Amino acid sequence: MNPERKIVLFNKPYDVLCQFTDEQDRSVLKDFIDIPGVYAAGRLDRDSEGLLILTNDGKLQSKLADPRHKTSKTYWVQVDGEISDDAILQLSRGVKLKDGLTRPAKAQRMQEPTVWPRNPPVRFRKNIPTSWLSLTITEGKNRQVRRMTAAVGFPTLRLIRYRIGDWTLDGLAPGEYRCL
Structure with missing residues (x-):
């Protein structure tokens, strides 16, 4: 069975890591987003802010993150x-x-x-x-x-x-x- 495609637009605040867990107890995506099975398509540094796209669609994730696609x-x-x-x-x-x-x-x-x-x-x-x-x-x-x-x-x-x-x-x- 194919899961329904999910696309999440998130405004990442300053000082938040683009991952769901952190050993050092820093602010992470799960502090804001409770949607299972989605992953960031690309990254933003901890000291950067703004649009982050999360998805469960591997092809979309690759299209957005891989420089070969020139998004x-x-x-x-x-x-x-x-x-x-x-x-x-x-x-x-x-x-x-x-x-x-x-x-x-x-x-x-x-x-x-x-x-x-x-x-x-x-x-x-x-x-x-x-x-x-x-x-x-x-x-x-x-x-x-x-x-x-x-x-x-x-x-x-x-x-x-x-x-x-x-x-x-x-x-x-x-x-x-x-x-x-």
């Missing part, structure tokens, strides 16, 4: 400093990292999004502004967005995944999920 993912990124045109151009062309050149990204400045406050808050420095950009990538190297912005001289302060494929986190508060 686009959009991140809202708060960076240290006023991001330059040159940095935006470098991100758009691809950035050389230790593990190779990234694929070209869609990078553009954006107004600060209307999002929930982060706990703990992002550090604030009176004399150094921050700026926001929307960054869309089609691969998923380890900590790729953070490494890309650092490589062009603008370290990431806050990272929120807004979109995976056609799904967004619209209407989901941190810690909330919706079954499709």
Whole structure:
């Protein structure tokens, strides 16, 4: 018998691990989601926030997580400093990292999004502004967005995944999920 396909959109809060158990008693997915048999399609680091898709469909999980399928993912990124045109151009062309050149990204400045406050808050420095950009990538190297912005001289302060494929986190508060 074939189980019914489950797709869960989850707005992962800051400081939550993308797994269901943890030996060190840190916050994990089971603290928010009580749906048996679903697993994260891809990951978000503990210090990143936003859209995580969970499913019991192995093919969908592979399509979303495997870089060979080039599923686009959009991140809202708060960076240290006023991001330059040159940095935006470098991100758009691809950035050389230790593990190779990234694929070209869609990078553009954006107004600060209307999002929930982060706990703990992002550090604030009176004399150094921050700026926001929307960054869309089609691969998923380890900590790729953070490494890309650092490589062009603008370290990431806050990272929120807004979109995976056609799904967004619209209407989901941190810690909330919706079954499709």
